[in-house]
Amino acid sequence: MDALHNQVFFPSTLPELFSAWARFPDAIPFAGGTELLRNQGRQILNLPRNILSLDQLDELHRITRTERYLEIGAMVKISDIIRLGKTVPEALTQSLSGIASPQVRNLITIGGNICNPFRRLDAAAPLIALDARYELRTGSETRWVSGSRFSALPGPLALNPQELLTRIRIPLEQWQYSVYKKFADQYPLDESGGGAVFMARIQKNILIDLRMVFAGQIVLRDKNSETVLVGKQLPLERRDAVHFTELWETFLQAMEIPGFMLRGKLFNFIRACILNLSD
C-alpha cells in the first residue's frame, strides 16, 4: 500500500525515479538542496513531504564533449563546471563564478540553478544567449527545449508535472568577446536583481554575431538589434555603435522593467560593451 508519506527516495536509475514519482506525484526533486533548505539554519527543517534525491543518478552527473557541443548533466555542481576551464564558453564561466562562495558553489547544481521555480538565476542569461537546449524527461518521453523557451517570463518554467531536467547541451561556438554583469542580486530576491550577458563573435575583424540577454524578474532580448551590426568591420564606426545603443534605448523604453534604476543600468552596460568594440 502506498499510503505512507514523508518518504525520501534515492533512485539510482531514471526508471526507478519515475516509478516512485508515479506513486507519489507530489514528490519534489532534490538536487543540491540550497533552495529547498534556504533560510532554515538553526531550526527544525521544513522539507517537502516526499523527496526524490537525484544524487545517485549517475547519468545526471556526466559531462561529455563533442566537436560541436558540451553536454552537462543536471546534477553537475557549479564549481565542477568552472573547473572545466576553457572548454566552457566564457560568458557562462563568468556568470557561474559570481555565484555565492566557493563552498556554496560546491553544493549548487546547474539543474537546480536553472529549475529554481521562484526566479531566473545566474545561469539563465548566458545559457539563453548561447542557444543552449535542455533535455527534459518524464517516465514515457524525452523532449528538448531551448533555454529561452524554458526560462521565458512571465509565467512558470516550461517544466511539466513529473518532468525532470536531465541534460544541458551548449553549442561550442567561439565567442571572442564576452561580458557578464550581475545587477544587484537575484538572491535573496531583489526586484532589480538579474544578470546580463553581451557576446560577440568576430572573424577576420568582421562582426559575425552579437547577443545581449538579461534575465532576472524579466527576460530581455532584442533580436532586431542583434542583426544590425552583423557583417561590419571592427573596430565599429562610432555612428554604428550609437545606432545600436539607440535601438536598445527604444526597446528598453517600450518594456516594463521592474526595480529601481534597472533600465538605466542596463542601458549603460550595453553602451559600454558596444563602445568597447568601436573606435
Ligand SMILES: Cc1cc2nc3c(=O)[nH]c(=O)nc-3n(C[C@H](O)[C@H](O)[C@H](O)COP(=O)(O)OP(=O)(O)OC[C@H]3O[C@@H](n4cnc5c(N)ncnc54)[C@H](O)[C@@H]3O)c2cc1C
Ligand atoms: C548562500 C547562497 C547564495 C546563493 N547565491 C546565488 C547567486 O549569487 N546566484 C545564483 O544564481 N544563485 C544563488 N544561490 C541560489 C541557488 O543557485 C539556488 O538555490 C538553486 O536553485 C539551487 O540549486 P540546488 O542544486 O541547490 O537545487 P535544490 O535546492 O535541490 O532545488 C531547487 C529547485 O529546483 C528543482 N530541481 C532541481 N534539480 C532539478 C532537475 N534536474 N529537474 C527538475 N527540477 C529540479 C527542485 O525541485 C527545487 O524546486 C544561492 C544559494 C545560497 C544558499
